[in-house]
Amino acid sequence: MSTPKIDVQVISSGLLSDDVLMMGESLMKKWRVPSQQHVTLQFGSFRHSVTVVPVPRYDGMRISQTLARRMGIFSGTPLRMIYQSADRTLMLGPLIGVLVSRDRSDQPDRPFGDITMFCREMTDACRRQGAYVYFFTPNAIGSSLSSVEGWVYIKGWHKMTLPAPDVVNNRLTSRKLENRPIVQRFMEEIKTRYGAHVFNEKFLDKSEVFDALKKDTALQKYLPESHSRPNYALLKSMCSKHNTVFLKPVRGSLGKGIIRISHVGTEHWQVSFATVGGTKKQSFTSLAKLYTALAGKMKTVRYLIQQGLQLIENGGRPIDYRALTQKNAVGKWTITSIVARTAGSQHFVSNLARGGTLSTVKESVAKSNLPVQFRVNASPRLSRAALDIARGIDALIPAHFGELGIDLALDTSGRVWLLEVNSKPSKNDNTPLKEGKIRPSVRMLIQYARYISGF
Structure with missing residues (x-):
């Protein structure tokens, strides 16, 4: 039986005492909520003994x-309800907390900067589904860990004290913030003390992803040859096997710090550095000189060395694909969207911040140099690869993920390759935000939160 969605109305405390809760008679009968008896009201970490009056x-x-003030809810709030007769607990929820990197109290219209509109979208979607969402930063976590200073949207953004949530969607964009002791303690505490769920609970390093996926023989076909901690011998070996190799920062994002090494003659090597303004190039007459020039960088930044791929192109501009995979209302991985990203001119990485452009898979393939015989089934093969990889991450990396951004590529022989997996996929990259519109990716987040919390 699906959980009912009910409107919670707030009555003056002069008319209704704090330990009495009134509920529709038919609802009480259907869900066997005992009349005029004490039950525990639960909302996130909040617990309170009440008597239910029909x-x-x-x-x-x-x-x-x-x-209502203690619970942090307003009149007319739609919530789901569960009654557990075994322990006489009446649960309202789900209470969802979205952990974000920063807020700005001095900008009440845009407290979360570029993701404020996404937060509004989450709020609207929660109201439609009967869930309650608030947004909080690491600085908002109190010493008791049972309550949080969070932001809610009720005809404008308001900051208030709320119970710790049933579900946390970790959208921190900084490893430094994520690794703060109070954040780690909070996430562990609410899981052990209140049975809460935290998804996308950690960043993924490139080395961690490729090393884990190598263990599954069925996934190896998607993996370019990759090695952690490159040294001169490894660089020499990789360059003898592949015309192009890449050095990628293990913890990099948005294409930052990627280095391409290309063999352009018998003893001639070209190094291309991805920069915001374009590609910076440098030539070397030997691999030893090249390695010496890069050794300083490799001492301060951990790199993954990876086989270069012959990606399909549009007018010399490489194309790759971002698949958004999410767990659905029954906890199964699904494809929410796949978009093509074509690199900007003078760039060899496709990020939108560096002049990349978006298109559909079909459009990108039609305009590419992919041979005709490989074009027909390009989209289903990308989808299958994304789902295989998402399931592999779930099975092989010990962390809870509810959504993953999976970057894929097609080479000129039609083969699908994995480039990168992002555990904090942006909500602003793939589809334009429109006021009042709720995207499938946002609806799916809430459906999954309902599933894991039992609502």
Whole structure:
């Protein structure tokens, strides 16, 4: 039986005491909620003993103003309800907390900067599905760990104290913030003490991803040859096997710091550096000199050395693909979207921040140099690869993920390759944000949060 969605109405504390809750009679009968008996009301980490009083010809719930304030909810809030007779607990929720990197109290219209509109979209989607969402930063976590200073949207953004949530969607964009002791302690505490769920709980390093996926023989076909901690012998070996190799920062993102090494003559090597303004190139007459020039960088930044691929192109501009994979309302991995990203001129990485452009898979393939015989099934093969890789990450890396951005490529023989996996996929890259519109990716997040929390 699906959980009912009910409207919670707030009544003056002078008319209703804090330990009494009123509920529609028919709803109480259907869910076997005992009348005039003590039950535990639960909302996230909040627990309070109440007596439930039936109300004829009514299908909602009424609570006192004081109780509503302690729970952090407003009149007319739609929530899901579960009654557990075994421990006489009446649960309202799900209460979802989205952990973001920063907020700005001095900008009440845009407290979260570029992702403010996404936060509004999450709020609207939660109201439609009967969930409650708030947004908080590491600085908002209190010493008790049972409450949080969070932002909610009710005709404008408001900051208030709320219970710790049933589900945390970790959208921190900084490893430094994620590794703060109070953040790690909070996530562990709410899981052990309140049975909460945290998804996308950690960043993924490139080395970690490729080393894990290598263990599954069925996934090896998607993996370019990759090695961690490159030294001169490894560089020499890779360059003897591949015309092009890449050095990628293990913890890099947005194409930052990627180095391409190309063999352009018998003893001639060209190094291309990805920069914001374009590609910076440098030539070397020997691999030993090249390595000496890069050795300083490799001492301060951990790199992955990877086989270069003959990616399909459009007018000399490489094309790759971002697949957004998400767990759905029954916890299964699905493809929400796949978009093509064509690199900007003077760039060999496709990020939008560096002049890349978006298109559909079909459009990108039609305009590419991919031979005709490989074009027909390009889209289903990309989808299959993304799902295989998402399941592999789930099985082989000990962390909870609810969505993954998986970067794929097609080479000129039609083969699908994995480039990178992002555990904090942006909500602003793939589809334009429109006021009032709720994207499938946002609906899916809430459906999954409902699934893991039991609502």
